Amino acid sequence: MIALLSAPTNLGLRPLRPTTVPGTAKAPEALREAGLYARFAELGARDAGVVLPGRYEDDARPGRLRNQDAIIDHSRRLAQRIGKIRAEGDAPLVIGGDCSLLIGCGLALRPTGRYGLVHLDGHTDFRNPGNSDACASLAGEDLAALIGRHWPAIADIDGLGPYFDPADTVHAGCREDDQEMAEVQEAISLTIRAAEILQDGVAATAARIRAQLDRAELHGYWLHVDVDILDGAVMPAVDSPDPGGLSADQLAGLVAALAPGAVGGDVGVFDPDHDPDGRYARLLVDVLTEGFGHLGQGRRY
Known part of the structure; x- marks a missing residue:
């Protein structure tokens, strides 16, 4: 059974403007209102249920993340809930x-075995202290x-890092101008640009990803979807919409x-x-229902 777990956090994003906070914490309830939970x-x-985040504080300083303490606390509590869901035999789908x-x-996964990560995202999300002073x-x-x-404060919580082995990690969906793409290509097992997905098709891309993961002796893999993998014209309701992304049908098919x-x-x-009128929430409900509707039902691990 799929278990929908809300994680309404905005702790990892910078404010769009001074005196504001990012709106992603509203996403689970906006998607509920658009019919996601009813469809599932x-x-x-x-x-x-829900794992609530701590209070947002724009407190970044050199050597320390914005909302770092709150992120660590939320991560621990989210991990506990995911672990409970999996112990009950269900497949967790976390709605952020x-x-x-x-x-x-x-x-949640690291203490229970060796798991891969499929990171579907319009950006590599690979800014780090080794390549940027702006972390x-x-x-x-x-x-x-x-x-x-x-x-280490964020990458090795409770001595459990790294949470995924680079050799067991796949990224797909970054744009051609991603600043960290070359570094990511060297760091992890497979990197697939959005342009390659558009050229090769989602079936071939999914087969390529599965083949890469099948080379490792994994207990399974986690599937992450950042909706900015969609083209900015299709899904502008994200922090950083960009052209060159997938269509709604392509993302649904890949997932x-x-x-x-x-x-x-x-x-x-x-x-x-x-x-403001909920049109993109309704579109996303269709994509997620079609994409994740059989989550965990065919796993071989």
Whole structure:
């Protein structure tokens, strides 16, 4: 059974403007209002509740992330809930929130075996202390943190880092101008640009990803979807919309091809503040229902 777990966090994002906070924390309830939970209930899924974040504070300073203490606390609590869901035999689908929630997903899996990560994202999210003096917002640095290339406070919580082995990590969806693409290509097992997905098609891309993961002796893999992998004209209700991304049908097809083999998944970075009439929430409900509707049902691990 799929268990929907809300993680309404905005802790990993910088403020869009002074005196404001990012709107991603509103995403789970906006998607609920647009019918996401009802649609998944029709598929037999259950509502597994919510893991609330701490208070947002724009407190970044050199050597320390914005909202660092709150992110660590939220990650631990999210990991506990994901672990409970998996112990009950269900497949967790975490509805975020920004990409900082991925740390909690990694924390949940790391003590229980060797898991891969499929990182579907319009950006590599690989800013880190080794390539930038501007580290502050984990949502743009999550992939680096997940494979151990960040400050130990976030990349090695409770001595469990790296949460995913770089050799077991796949990224797909970055744009041609991604600043960290070359570094990511060297760091992890497979990097697929959005242009390659558009050229090769989602079936071939999914087959390529599965083949890469099948080379490792994994207990399973986690499937992350940042909705900014969609073209900015299709999904402008994100923190950083960019051209050159996927269509809604292409994303739904790619996720649908990968979700059955995953042990769990998450979706992030939808911002309802940029969706006043709810049209993009409704579009995303269609994409997520089609894509994640069979999450965990075909896993071989």
